[in-house]
Amino acid sequence: MEKYLKKRRYGNMRARKILTLTTVSTMIAASLSFTGCGNAESSDGKATSKGDSDSVTLKWVSQGPGEDSWEGLTKPILEEYEKETGVHIDAEFYSFNDLFEVIETKAAAGNADFDVMSVDVTYIAKYGTSGYLEPLDKYFTDEDKAKWDSASYQAGVWEDTMYAAPENTSTQVLYYNKTLLDEAGIVIPENDENHRLTYDQIADLAKQALEKLDPDGTEGLIGFDFQQVSRVYQMNMLANAMGGKNISDDGYSLDGVVNTKPWIDAMTWYQDLVNAGIASKGYDADQLGEQFYAGKMLFMVGGTWTPSGMKVDDEIECTYAPCFEGFEDKAATSTGSWYFGINSNSKNKDAAADFIKWFTLEKGNDMWLEVNGDVPSRLDKQEEIKNDPDASKDMKIAAYEAANTAVPRAVTPVFGEYSTVLDQAWEDVRNGADVEETLENAIEQFESATAAYKK
Structure with a gap:
């Protein structure tokens, strides 16, 4: 694996957090006092200027217990922000689940004691519809928006309104255990982004x-299997790779979406793979990656954090995500990560917007990507990786996929209900359920679960 990981400039320090995100239970609240930038509003709504450090205090709520979390990684970035400008920032860090409880409880009550929030991509439409997020279109120009890859930008938009700005993104790479394949005498055919396996x-x-x-x-x-098996985050890319959509245009229906040929064919293909004994049974998404790490899986579609989780010395190689024959122009990869948004109740919206812009498009984002190693949402940083001789192979692939094949997860205010229904559908099909019947049941369940939300 040394050759593969050689000079891996873009690391994956958040691998453990990504793989076990929903299992984090310990909450920490670290109050940090730093300074920031931007034309701001004071507590009475009047504008203040850059450098007026006594006029504004911004509070940012985010997630990340542990030394390798956002708390530890962002400290030097915020110190740089302090050195450059003059708006005070108090940062509070919570566990993954506790962060959502804090945001929803305080925002629903009209609480203005925080200004900036870190938002998981799947919550953006919900928070926008609920009025928790301030629209960002007046703060980000068309030129600003064009600096992100299309999938990253679109995932932050709901009903033609930009509600959140991407910190970074994620994508998928096909990893394979070359040691085992060599032992079996298997040679991987030549391939590239234009001639995929x-x-x-x-x-x-x-x-x-x-x-x-x-x-x-x-x-x-x-x-062969998917690292996050039976989760829409990765599994939907099979349907996407045949031209299938993730949800209706209004974000509230599966009818006419999942009961279509791309979805039926994709689920049938995967079920056949399981029935043939090629894909797995019995492992869930928190366990399956461990099988690859332990040298028990030959091929796996996974995120770029995968190499940092390896526990064996087998030589691991990678290539571009596969496509389906006849759909070579529809190659699709799953994507999405963390975003920044402004609390709609904030009294310091201009200052908050300047901070977000610095952390998503400017020097703060440069520093974050360097220390954290996630896939950039910015096109210029993706291009930088592709041209960097020290960047690892999987990050070069990831940079290409993010810009060219990434498909946002379903953009909907009811993503929780969406993922619950379709995660189960993928698992049921994996375990032998009739594909078309499963999808029709999923439509009924989703319609029932979301009836109260529809306009």
Whole structure:
């Protein structure tokens, strides 16, 4: 693996957090006092100027317990912000789940004691519809918006209004265990972004390797699967790769979306893969990645944090995400990450907007990407990675995918209900349920769960 990870400038220090995000339970509240920039409003709504450090205090609520979290990683960035400008910032960091409770409780009560919030991409439409987020279009010009890749920008937009700005993004790479494949005598065909391996090719290569390495199944090897199995975050890319949408244009319906040929064919293809013994059964999304890390899986679609989780010395290689034969022009990768938004009740909206712009488009974002190693949302930083001889292969691939094949998750105020229904649908199909019946049931369940939200 040394060759593969050589000079990995863009690391993955948040790998543990990403893989176990929803299991974090400890809350910390670290009050940090730093300074920021921008024309701001004072507590009485009057504008103040840059450098007037006694006039404004911004509070930012975010997530990240632990030394490798946002708390630890952002400290030097905020210190730089303090050195450059003069608006005070108090930052409070919470566990993943506690952050959402803090935001929803305070925002719903009209609380103005925080100004900036970190928002998971799946909550943006909900918070926008609920009035928790201040629209950002007046703060970000068309030129600003064009600096992000299309998927990152669009994921922050709901009903033609920009509500949040991307901190960074994520994408998918096809990783494979070259040591095991070499042992099986399997040679990966030449491929690149314009000539991708197809899903059927991967399935066939995995089948050939399993027949040689684990013919009776006693070794417990898995041929090919998705790191976050049965979760819409990754699984939907199968339907997207056949031209399927994630949700209706109004964000409230699955009818006419999942009961269409792309979804039916995608779910059928995956079910066949499981039935053939190539994809896994019995592991959930918190366990399956461990099988790859332990040298028990041949091919895996995973995020760029994958190499940092390896526990074996097997040589790991990677390539571009697969496509389906006949849909080469529709290659699709899952995407999305954390965003910044302004509390609509804030009395310091201009200052908050300047801080967000600095942290998403300017020097603060440069520093964040350098220390954190996530996939950039900014096109210039993606291009920088592609041209950087020290960047790792998977990050070069990720930079391309983010700019060219990324498909935002369903943009909807009811993403919680959406993921609950469709995560279960993917799992049911994985376990042998009839595909078309499962999708019709998913439509009914989603319609019932979201009826109260519809206009």
